[in-house]
Amino acid sequence: MKKISTPYLLLIPGFAFLFIFFILPIANLAQTSTQTPLLNGDTGQYEQTFRFANYIDAFIENREQFSRSFIYAIIATLIALLISYPLAYALAFKAGKYKNILLVLVVAPFFTSFLLRTVAWKQILGEEGFVVPSLRTIGVISESTTLTSTSFAVVMGMTYNFLPFMTLPLYASIDRIDPRTLEASGDLYANGFTTFRKVTLPLSMPGVVAGTLLTFIPAAGDYVNAQILGSPNTKMLGNVIESRYFKIVDYPTAAALSFTLMAAILILVTIYIRKAGTEELV
């Protein structure tokens, strides 16, 4: 009996933590999402009426921000993938003795606050930064164009902030590839590009899937980048939820939006994992 019960005993702290800080709040959120304002009550006073139409109302009212969240998150994820893949590849195969130093540099931004880093981007893309004047000089953007308070700035901020989440899993899975399989591919008449397509990429798919998920999920729920680097026209669902909760004190709509976002992410991720077919690997 002892042998069976010990693992369960060890699971108790974890389960207890998840129950108190995850299951209970979720249940509470679910309960809130179907409430309606109390008749003659103060602002912020709600009663449980199981009004599921809250979900429909909330979605219709905010479908623009909803789709924006996903579009921004998808674009940021794709850019992060394009930047991270060569970086992770170089770290794994070409960095030699500098591998560890470079890996530290990848995570170095984490030593600074997330907010501070985002504010820094405001400076970088601002009129006084070097990016805007340089782009104007070479004629990429016109004299009147600014970069702050644009969707470009928001997507760049998100890409930057979530880049390590993409790079690290990619690095881990590319680093596991036996370089001799790449040599074998060359030996078997595959040129560099074919070797990448037929060997390197398939073998690094677990990292691609993990990295894109770790980037996409927080990006889709993010509101800090849109808040600091965006404008009212770049609001994402996270910004709506934040303002409904803390400014308008419309708890039911905020809760319903949270659930909708969660469900949408879950569905997208499930489809993605099915398509990527990672279960075939390993």
Next chain:
Amino acid sequence: MADSANSARGDLKLTRITKSYGDFTAVDDLSLTIPEGSFFALLGPSGCGKTTTLRMIAGLEEPTVGSIHLGSTDITTTKPYQRPINTVFQNYALFPHLTIFENIAFGLRRRGIKDVDEAVNKVLNLVELPHLAQRKPTQLSGGQQQRIALARAIVNRPALLLLDEPLGALDLKLRRQMQIELKWIQKEVGLTFVHVTHDQEEAMTMADTIAVMNEGKIEQMGSPADLYDNPKTAFVANFLGQSNLIKGSLVGTDGDSLVAELFGQKISLPRNRSHAVDSSIFAGIRPEKFRISLLQTPVSGNVLSGGKIEDVSYIGVSTQYQVMMPWGQELMVFEQNDDGVAPFQIGDAVNISWEPIFTFALRGDEDAEAGTEVIPEDLDEE
């Protein structure tokens, strides 16, 4: 991609190849011709440059100096994927994400060859593993992976098949079995095999021609019997099997034989087995060529007297003796246990004799220990 390099055929010719990494010279001014259709072995200890040589033939490394020709085509700087050369890698390097079938089909598909199914199934039958076609490499045993790696290479019918310590990861019994199979497959498919190994027994079992490498150079090249019976250097004498090397000097000739004096005792040896440059020599005799006899027994051939049995190891097929000679050297003697005579005892005073034709002579200024201290099992350090 069907250019001239890819369809090249013929003998492989390395001309004055040098490969340096910074200050370190891995391969030093090496020239070598490997005839088409032969089973050729590059034999040497870890770090002797044999793997680097193989990688240059495969195109995975580029020589610092020198050229490589396949037939009349210069392939020195040709990319690996443009060479009609395939490799069986040391740890097989099978593609873990592909089935066995797709692993073998990989090279065929890259070249756009039709009838992939037929070719793959044929080679799977050749290596006797047709039932594993749909498995993944991780589901196979080491021996099976080894055969698939071989199948993946030979299915392309390359002009040259390179084998980089292909049996190193297998246990002894499986290795012996694969040695025989590899040789059979080479005869069957008629391709040129270049086999890199540190295992002298493996090289001797399989190869028609062996090149013994040491410190980036070829010490000697020849048939297994030639290398064993008539080594030119102490390194070859010691690395291929064991040798007793006795210091001495040449003192005269007798027809086709040379006469040498070893610590005051005269022996004779064939002229064509002397590689000495002056009168100072090491006389070499393989341990199994020696015969031991008690002092009163009459013996013929070369004789060294005054020995004393120091140690006896009975190992079934033979008995190994250490015999202390009057000049303080221990000689090793292997005697077949086939004459029903009781083995000699420690302390017996004996004579050692052998047929003169089994003697070879090396330069007297060589290091008699060269090639003996090599530890053959440190495969992965290369």
